[in-house]
Amino acid sequence: MNLPEPTIIEELSPERIYQEIKDIYASYNPDFKEIADLETTPEAKTFQAFSYREFHLRQRINDVFKSYLIEYAEGVTLHHLGAFYGLSPTTGESDERFKKRLKLAIAGRSAAGPKERYKALCLDADVRVRDVNVWSSALDPTVNIAVLSSDPGGIASQDLLDTVATYIDHPERRVTSDEFKVSSAVKKVVNVTLSVQLEEFARNSAGEELEANLRAAWDAEDLLGLDLTRAWLIRNAMGNGINNVKVEQPFADVVAEPNEAIGLGTINVIISGRGR
Structure with a gap:
């Protein structure tokens, strides 16, 4: 928002x-x-x-x-805001992860739950949980939970999956009628090629910096079930010395299943010239 x-x-x-x-x-x-x-x-x-x-x-x-609003709070101030909602950061948890967990916990208390509540509980279960997607279908009421790990590659170990499943299935936390299926997220790697035009007086390094900026922007997203669209690539590549972007690859938007997290593979940046 x-x-x-x-x-x-x-x-x-x-x-x-x-x-x-x-x-x-x-x-x-x-x-x-x-x-x-x-x-x-x-x-x-x-x-x-x-x-x-x-x-x-x-x-x-x-x-x-x-600094007293969740979106801007950090450190001790953020911890006090969390305490108001009965939450505290876990060992090794960053402010950004705690902030995400706190927002989910707040949303999960409303009638809009329990999706947000179960996402919040999964993040509560273990600091290794980077992201979670929760869904079910009309034909099968089982609550499906895909876990994206913070470990390299994003694949959740069986130990982590067992920890999450045990935590959310506790009688004090689960909705009585819910049955869970907890599984690891699937990582789908997509290679990207961009043809970019630099601004007239942009630094020569602007193209080289684009790869790092794109990876950082994508990693900051909630990746599970998130489509990688050509529009997203163009929007996040613009600026910082770049005034025009053409996506050469992928040729179309890449759709992610609910249990899939798209990762950026190689990012090839082609400089097509300069202009205003």
């Missing part, structure tokens, strides 16, 4: 704050109006200092406010 940056107090430019201070001062000191536009007077220097101090103070207030 793309939301605007949250603020608790309006952020004003130093110039606007400076002008407002001058206007207030001039309203009480009519003689000041004659020299109000001079920037070398003692009053101007004082007003400039106060305007920049207020500018940074407003930014700081908004930064502190944001």
Whole structure:
């Protein structure tokens, strides 16, 4: 969900704050109006200092406010937010993973569960669980759970699958009528070839940096059951010195099954020139 940056107090430019201070001062000191536009007077220097101090103070207030929202929280503040919902980070768990687990736990408490609840429980079960997909069909009410491991390759070991299955099947956690099938996710590797045009004055390294940027952006996604679309590749390749992208490979969108996680194989970047 793309939301605007949250603020608790309006952020004003130093110039606007400076002008407002001058206007207030001039309203009480009519003689000041004659020299109000001079920037070398003692009053101007004082007003400039106060305007920049207020500018940074407003930014700081908004930064502190944001730090108490889950999306922006980190460290101890995030742990306190988790404690409010009865959760705490596990050993070795990153802030981003704990944040993901916390959001799922909150969503799983609503009537929209238990899909989000079971995803949250699977992440609770073991820090090695990187991602989870939960689904069932009308013909078979069994709750299917695919586990993507944080281990290299993403394949969940039998030990990890057993840990997850035991944890979610506990009488205090499961819905009485649910039956589970816990299995490892399947990794599907897709090679990518992009033809890109650099901006007129872009660094020569812009094309070389694209591969690392694409891999980082894809790894940040919830990969299980996520299709790799040509539109995603174009959207995430644009910018940072690149102004046009043509996807040479894959030739069509790659569809992922619910238990599949697509991995990026080789990424071949072809520089087709420069332009505006």
